[in-house]
Amino acid sequence: MGPLDRGAVRGSYLRRDVQDGLLAKVDKTARINRLIFEVRYDPHQIARLQTDTEAVMEEYGLSEAERACVRARDFKGLIELGAHPYLISQLSRLLYGTANNRNTSVAAEMLRRSVVASG
């Protein structure tokens, strides 16, 4: 069966959203998304993520592939594993600092190297 045309889709009760591109990769069940979501609420956990990353990853039950990407600061790899790109921009700030998030900040630069430079 070929792709449905837009008119045919409009006749469906299913909600239609993008089928490819960055957001189509997001995996609701990927544990990394829960980790980033919750850590931001707690200054103690934000500090621990920097000083004891392994323990926090263990608490959230990250997969071995997710853990390897976090260790390597492979943000692109995390997106490929289902991390939401918006949360990935926050992970970079959790790891490298959040103030003065200009394009030349460390947090922005590390994202650029991983996500932008490698396309």
Add this chain to the structure above:
Amino acid sequence: MGELVGVYAASHAPGLTGWFDDAEEAQRERVLASYRALRGRLEQARPTALVMIANDHLLNFPVDDVPDFAVSLAAVHEGPEPWFEAWLNVPPYRVPGHPPLARTIVREGTRAGIQIRPMDRLRFDDNFSVPLTLLTPAMQVPLVPITMNTIMPPRPEPELCYEVGGVLRRIIEEHTPAEERVALIATGGLSHEPGGPKYFAVDEQWDRWFLELLAEGSPELVLREVTLESMERAGAGGTSEVLAWIVAMGAVGRRPAQVLGYEPVVAWRCGMGVVAWT
């Protein structure tokens, strides 16, 4: 019966407060002028209540539980969420809520068929902090904040967002007290791609095309052209924040938007647009 006295839309990029000086001076001046123009219109409208609609940036809701719409019933809102304070460079603030209007929107919105979740409180990041700082720095007009899902598929489609705007108008006109004067401010967009390969790019061509479409005053044209797919191509996960603008368009219907300003600010990683329909 209350009145909808103003409908506006603007970007809420964190760079506008967080790393403002990184933009070149001429651009900074033009952006500030457009927000000043909007603030002037808002003050002229003399609202007794503000309804602000903007996306939740996965702050209140995790990827596995993002409601289409959510409303804070709080009597007082506090912002910004602590972790965002340094990022936004916005000091802690308090702004009064409007529980009766918030509850009316939840009750009547639900009856109208909108998936809308009441919340005891909502955490604010750039979504509400930036427009409040620029547009209502006195923080005195009672505020009903509405978040929406523009970030996690399957999102409410533009056609639904347009209808929600019409419902909001009807709720304000039919279910609020006669002296209530409500201004609706939608924020988000324009093109940007947080965390993606186009993080450091702005799609000026898309932004200008979108603003020109709004200025045509034809909802049919906008809904035919400005699809989710089109938004994603101009910046995945960020550009779709203009779904909030589609809600605002739904509240005014067939009326051209006046573009108060546009700047593609690469230093802030966002296309900055400001429009008024009234």
